[in-house]
Amino acid sequence: MTALMEELNARARQLGVPFNVHLDVTYRCNERCVHCYLDHDDHGEMALDEIKALLDQLANAGVFFLTLSGGEVLMRMDFFDILRHARKLMFNVKVKTNAFMIREKEADLFRELGVQTVQISIYSHRAEVHDAITKLPGSLRRSVAAIRLLKSRGLNVTMANVLMRQNLNDYAGVKALAGELGVQVMTDPTITPKMDGDRSVLSMGLRSTQLDNVFRDAELVGNVDEFCAPPQPADDAVLDGIPCSAGHSYCYISPYGDVYPCVQFPLPCGNVRKQEFLDIWRQSRQLNEVRSIRARDLPTCSSCSHVGSCTRCPGLAYMEGNMRGPSSLDCEKSSARTGIPSANMIAKALHSPSQDAMNSTLVPMPGLNLVQITTLT
Amino acid sequence: MKNCYVARSPMVAARELGGDMVIMTAVNSNLFTLNEVASLIWKSADGATPLREIVEERICAEFDVDPELALADAEQLVKELLERGLVVVADRPVGSELKP
Numbered sequence: 001m002t003a004l005m006e007e008l009n010a011r012a013r014q015l016g017v018p019f020n021v022h023l024d025v026t027y028r029c030n031e032r033c034v035h036c037y038l039d040h041d042d043h044g045e046m047a048l049d050e051i052k053a054l055l056d057q058l059a060n061a062g063v064f065f066l067t068l069s070g071g072e073v074l075m076r077m078d079f080f081d082i083l084r085h086a087r088k089l090m091f092n093v094k095v096k097t098n099a100f101m102i103r104e105k106e107a108d109l110f111r112e113l114g115v116q117t118v119q120i121s122i123y124s125h126r127a128e129v130h131d132a133i134t135k136l137p138g139s140l141r142r143s144v145a146a147i148r149l150l151k152s153r154g155l156n157v158t159m160a161n162v163l164m165r166q167n168l169n170d171y172a173g174v175k176a177l178a179g180e181l182g183v184q185v186m187t188d189p190t191i192t193p194k195m196d197g198d199r200s201v202l203s204m205g206l207r208s209t210q211l212d213n214v215f216r217d218a219e220l221v222g223n224v225d226e227f228c229a230p231p232q233p234a235d236d237a238v239l240d241g242i243p244c245s246a247g248h249s250y251c252y253i254s255p256y257g258d259v260y261p262c263v264q265f266p267l268p269c270g271n272v273r274k275q276e277f278l279d280i281w282r283q284s285r286q287l288n289e290v291r292s293i294r295a296r297d298l299p300t301c302s303s304c305s306h307v308g309s310c311t312r313c314p315g316l317a318y319m320e321g322n323m324r325g326p327s328s329l330d331c332e333k334s335s336a337r338t339g340i341p342s343a344n345m346i347a348k349a350l351h352s353p354s355q356d357a358m359n360s361t362l363v364p365m366p367g368l369n370l371v372q373i374t375t376l377t
Numbered sequence: 378m379k380n381c382y383v384a385r386s387p388m389v390a391a392r393e394l395g396g397d398m399v400i401m402t403a404v405n406s407n408l409f410t411l412n413e414v415a416s417l418i419w420k421s422a423d424g425a426t427p428l429r430e431i432v433e434e435r436i437c438a439e440f441d442v443d444p445e446l447a448l449a450d451a452e453q454l455v456k457e458l459l460e461r462g463l464v465v466v467a468d469r470p471v472g473s474e475l476k477p
Contacts, residue, residue, distance in 0.1 A: 004408055008399055015395050064392035064399055092390030092401050114388040114403040156406060 012249040013242075017062040018281050020250040022263050025051065025082055026071040027255055031098050031134040033121075035164055035204045037194045038071065045255035048078045050273065052085045054253070057277040059089040069096035069263075071255070080109050087113045094119060096160070099146035100139055107149040118150055122159045122185075123166075125173035133166055147181050159185040163214065164204040172219060187220055190329065193319050195266050205329070211336035228337050231309045238308040239296035246314060247290035251281065261290045265315025267323070290314065293324060300326050304343035306334040378452045383431075383464050384424030384471045391419070402462055409461065414440060415454050422464055424471040428455060 012019035026045050027038045046054065058066065066086055073079050073095060086093050094117040095110070102110075110118060120143055124130040130140035150157050161167075161174045171187050178185035191205040206214065214220060221227040242248055246262035253259050257273040259280045260266055269287045270280030281287065293314065296302050301312060304326075311334070316327035326344035335341050341349075385391065391400045398416035400409045411419055414436060421431040432448045440447070458464040465471055 002408065004410070008394060008408075008410070011395055017394060019392075019394070059392070062392060062394060064390065064394070087387075090385075090389070090391045092392075114390070116390060116401065116403050116406065154404065156403075 009245065009249055012062070013245070015062075016282070018058075018249060018251055019062065020065040020067075020245065021058055021063045022067040022069060022250070022252045023051075023054075023058075024069050024071060024253070024255050024263070025073055025079065026076050028075040029070060029072040029098075030075060030100055031072065031136045031139060033123075033134050034166065035133070035162065035191050035201050037192050037201065039195065040071065043256060046257055046273070048081055050257070051082050054257070054272050054277065055082075055086050055089055055091070057272070059091065061278050061281060064092050065094070066091035067094045067096060072100070073097050074101040074106070080106075080113075083109075083113050083115070087115070092116050096121075098134070098139065099143040099150075100136065102146035102149060104149060107146070107153050107155075110150060111153040111155055115155065117156045117158060119158045119160050120147060122161055122174055122177070124170040125177040126170060129167050129170055133164075144177070144181070147183060151182055157181075157183040159183055161185050161187045162191070163187060163189040163206060164191055165206060165210070166204065168206060168210055168214075171214075175219065189214060189333070192264055192316065192329075197266075197319065199319075202329075208332055208336055211333060215333075215337045228339070230338050230340060231306045231334075233305075234295070234308040239294065239302065241295050242291075243293060243295065243312060243314045247287045251287070253277075259284070259287075261287060262315045264313055265290075265318055265323075267315075267318055290323065298324050298326075300344050300347065301342075305340060306331075306338070306342050310334045310342070378428065378455065378466070380427050380429055380468070381455070382424055382426070382467050382470050383418075383422040383428055383455050383458075384467075385419065385422050386463055386465055389463055393420075400463055404462065407461065409463065414450075418451055418454060419458075419464075424465070424467075428452070 009019060027040055028042055029040050068083065068086065074097060083093065093115050095115055096119045099120045122130065122143060123133045127140040131137055147157055159174065159178050161171055163171060175185055189206050189211060191202055193199045194201060215228060216224050218224050246265055251259055251261055252263040253272065257271045259269045259272060261269065267286050269284040272280065295307055301307050310330055312330045313327045314323050316329055317323055317325045320328060326342065328344065331342035331344045335345060388403045389400050390403070391398055393416060396413050398411040398419050400411065401407065417435055417439065418431060421435050428451055429448060432451045433444060436442065436447050436451065437444050455464060455466060459466050
């Protein structure tokens with residue numbers, strides 16, 4: 001992030017401006033990705049007029065960055081009407097799509113309407129792997145063809161490469177494919193629970209040993225020593241800091257008009273069908289509670305050695321039962337990255353009745369083997 | 378340039394934040410901010426109002442500034458905005474918005 005962008009985000013937070021909003025226009029999708037957290041049935045998504053009115057409100061509220069996503073956005077026949085209205089209001093629009101339905105005409109429209117970025121999910125460079133994840137035959141071929149069309153029109157395209165057990169060995173191939181296509185790729189080993197709380201999809205996430213290897217691949221993380229360095233002691237700036245932008249300068253709106261702090265934070269804060277967006281943004285008790293949390297308020301994480309560098313997601317913590325609690329998925333990442341177990345992992349291991357005899361091995365120190373801890377917990 | 382028409386480029390994103398205008402180009406994602414006076418010119422750049430009129434009726438009406446000096450500054454600003462692809466300039470009225 002550039003210094004100017006950081007400054008603008010800080011200013012938005014200071015002013016209480018929702019600078020960045022993610023709007024899912026539908027949960028319907030033509031793919032059925034094995035790890036997806038959504039229910040793809042339509043339970044009453046907002047009509048075009050409702051979305052246009054919402055976009056008017058978002059523009060008036062000061063939203064600059066608008067992510068339009070789903071589901072698959074192009075499942076809506078009126079998607080380009082939504083996009084056209086959004087661009088008329090001068091939002092900086094990022095579209096997340098699987099690109100299966102992007103042909104010449106759609107690519108032309110993305111360009112004509114001045115979309116900032118098109119983000120496309122690619123799971124593998126091999127059709128048999130990608131298509132097995134999306135459960136849509138031909139999806140890799142179509143998505144890659146769409147990337148070529150978009151690039152030929154000068155659009156900014158990024159690939160989103162979610163890593164899971166099914167495609168763990170393919171991220172280097174995806175990176176090579178991205179290089180060939182001239183697009184950036186973002187690799188993310190985060191699998192999230194379903195919106196309804198079902199955590200079964202987490203079984204597809206990488207094992208600790210696999211994360212360990214991923215985080216030590218210089219091709220992926222750059223400087224491994226820097227990326228995997230032990231955490232620095234937290235100072236007051238860290239402890240007084242906010243966990244992330246959720247609820248501060250960012251929020252998520254579902255196709256049904258529900259407002260949440262983040263797409264990964266299913267805490268209902270209001271509904272734009274019943275209230276003005278700005279009233280929800282400013283007055284929601286839930287959003288104000290999220291905003292009030294500082295790192296030093298976190299009962300376990302404030303004393304964790306990783307507090308200053310952990311990617312702790314308050315939404316994932318909420319889905320575990322407590323928005324002020326640890327996010328175990330992020331504990332695993334911090335631990336895999338540095339080899340040092342988190343305070344949460346140590347506490348869990350210490351309180352595991354069957355592991356009393358092994359407590360003596362649970363001293364948090366650099367280099368402690370992650371596998372031991374995972375086994376203990 | 379004094380009597381030119383200036384329109385915001387339809388290929389940028391823009392929003393006011395705390396009195397300043399934040400602008401990003403779609404083509405290369407360059408990010409800019411405009412101060413309060415420049416923001417006012419930006420917002421007034423509807424493609425239908427000549428630059429001189431914008432300066433006289435918006436800038437000079439709100440700020441205690443010499444009209445000729447303000448116009449010279451506005452011309453310089455428009456030139457810089459044009460170089461960065463943020464505006465379209467023409468000698469006749471020009472559309473500034475995407476067609477609804």
